[in-house]
Amino acid sequence: AQKVTQAQTEISVVEKEDVTLDCVYETRDTTYYLFWYKQPPSGELVFLIRRNSFDEQNEISGRYSWNFQKSTSSFNFTITASQVVDSAVYFCALSEEGVAGNMLTFGGGTRLMVKP
Amino acid sequence: NAGVTQTPKFRVLKTGQSMTLLCAQDMNHEYMYWYRQDPGMGLRLIHYSVGEGTTAKGEVPDGYNVSRLKKQNFLLGLESAAPSQTSVYFCASSYQQGSQPQHFGDGTRLSIL
Numbered sequence: 001a002q003k004v005t006q007a008q009t010e011i012s013v014v015e016k017e018d019v020t021l022d023c024v025y026e027t028r029d030t031t032y033y034l035f036w037y038k039q040p041p042s043g044e045l046v047f048l049i050r051r052n053s054f055d056e057q058n059e060i061s062g063r064y065s066w067n068f069q070k071s072t073s074s075f076n077f078t079i080t081a082s083q084v085v086d087s088a089v090y091f092c093a094l095s096e097e098g099v100a101g102n103m104l105t106f107g108g109g110t111r112l113m114v115k116p
Numbered sequence: 117n118a119g120v121t122q123t124p125k126f127r128v129l130k131t132g133q134s135m136t137l138l139c140a141q142d143m144n145h146e147y148m149y150w151y152r153q154d155p156g157m158g159l160r161l162i163h164y165s166v167g168e169g170t171t172a173k174g175e176v177p178d179g180y181n182v183s184r185l186k187k188q189n190f191l192l193g194l195e196s197a198a199p200s201q202t203s204v205y206f207c208a209s210s211y212q213q214g215s216q217p218q219h220f221g222d223g224t225r226l227s228i229l
Binding site for chain 1: 147149157158159160161164166172206208210212215218221222223
């Protein structure tokens with residue numbers, strides 16, 4: 001069973017629109033960590049945010065915000081007033097405390113295209 | 117600050133050839149990982165290491181071998197390359213605590229003809 005699901009494979013928006021990227025996860029661990037990574041067209045993976053399972057506070061960083069809801073096993077990512085530079089593939093990932101090596105399980109990614 | 121460095125960045129191989137991908141990190145991280153990225157499938161873990169001299173299998177280990185003789189280096193080997201191993205390979209490293217993010221190299225694009 002897939003542990004991290006990003007149902008939106010591709011999203012296209014016009015600059016300045018708000019966009020939300022969905023992430024649904026599955027785990028039996030009570031302690032786990034959720035991450036978002038950005039992969040711009042240049043190919044590298046950039047760490048954006050980490051959340052642990054005991055902290056359901058939403059977080060805002062500039063135009064980025066994250067909504068973590070344990071009740072629905074979701075960790076969604078919203079970009080406000082999108083810009084062309086936000087065009088990238090975004091990955092949600094899960095690390096479970098009970099799994100040796102702190103391995104990350106990635107979702108399939110969402111490709112975001114922001115058009116001018 | 118080099119972070120995680122992967123060598124080479126690009127490579128083309130013929131079926132049956134062998135090669136080694138090198139990953140080096142300068143952050144004194146205990147844990148290191150090799151992933152492959154294929155279209156539409158995100159990243160999948162090939163092998164990982166929780167410390168110098170240790171290695172373990174990940175989700176897709178077949179056809180690959182790894183070694184971690186020094187803490188800062190993690191090598192990924194393909195003994196007999198197959199077209200199915202055409203992919204982008206990423207190395208990552210992290211501190212021991214599961215709460216810490218993994219830091220990734222820039223990737224190696226490998227094509228097997």
